[in-house]
Amino acid sequence: MASYHHPDAAPDAKKDFSKDMSYGDYLGLDAILTAQHPRSPDHNEMLFIVQHQTSELWMKLMLHELRAAIACVADDDLPPAFKMLARVSRIMEQLVHAWDVLATMTPSEYSAIRPYLGHSSGFQSYQYREIEYLLGNKNAAMLKPHAHRADLLAQVQRAFDSPSLYDEAIRLLARKGHAIDATERDWTSKRDYDAQVEAAWLAVYRAPQAQWDLYQLAEELVDLEDAFRQWRHRHVTTVERIIGFKTGTGGTAGVPYLRRQLDTVLFPELWQVRTVL
Template identity: 65%
Template structure:
């Protein structure tokens, strides 16, 4: 036994980084850790900022994976799409867990800095909007909060102009010979629920062994929406716990608006088909 402190250098660890790339350099930690700028003296404002900034980082990764999954489906590379969709589900699980931290903030603590937010609101999250559009929830009216940022508005319009994740899943079914009904002429508009598509998914679910990759695709999409719904529900619960039924800082009706969003279904035929199986 020795009282000499362990020196990692003796184990081969790099200890000098003058002129070399370190962990902080690679991750740009100086920029990230200097990006929190509370506008009040309230202790809990830092929690609020970190919660939302980390959520936006997870959303960035989710978008990256969803775009890859959508492209993979378009190219009939289902194995790659499954990998990406599984990762998105885990990301949404992380986002769900983050609400538990924010819920440690009480109404009185939030009220100490709420006025500092001005009109800013999570309702204005560009990345959240992009995820909705990419998944298939397409409401062009939701472009308006981003009109003041031409570059972001252009990116969102580009997403609306191309097939969504669910559109590509439907096109895949059509390539496999399933009747999926008519594709809408304007991809930027919301899809109408389609009886033919319900029938197509019913055929897939009726023969899992014979259509295993399509069956797995259906379940990956349901997993995605399942976790996404939980995220929305946790959002509603957290907001009501902290501000009750007050209006949101961004002007929405707050909890009432968020409850309406709980009724939005991304992949309606995949949920409807369960009733007829």
């Protein structure tokens, strides 16, 4: 772990750092810290670029953890999955707070850089789209923004074609003896509410000690969706604060489009269980 200020971290005057891997070498800082190329003369564009680049780095870690968690759930190996899913939720909390930094940009400041952004837009983030797909929000139309890059399209397509985290959780419920008929389906479609899935989760919540692993998985999933909702909500609020109801740079309706996304429920049966318990 990096030690920035500890007195014991003072460099040895006799050590030749040119022969060893340095902190910057290990982290690839030359590439990271020279990846900011403002296109406008405005001072505030650096904030806009760093905000989105750091978000993409956090999303890279989220994908790393989500893919591994899905594999663990599919293999009935839940303890590592719990840690991975908890980490994803904490990353989403980081991203929520990141909007606080971007919110320091005023409408006037954003207006100065907007003409230089072209048609670039956050909805073109292929990593974000993979996250949505891995969490089960499947929408074939959102493959189109990546069609110009065959490599990126293939990457997003894999997530689109694969079982989501919740698909694997439902398969696990069935393997644990819960009566669920539709465990195999078209993975490219968004799941519909299933009364059998709700009944299975209800049984878990009514006897948590008897099925503690499933109970903990359920709570990790709810925690994850809770954090994701907060991330989305903070996003739309920040966008409205900065651009109001202008059309998005990528051609979307802007705030109205983002608000519609707030109605998306990823794990409906887990939320419904809270009403019927």
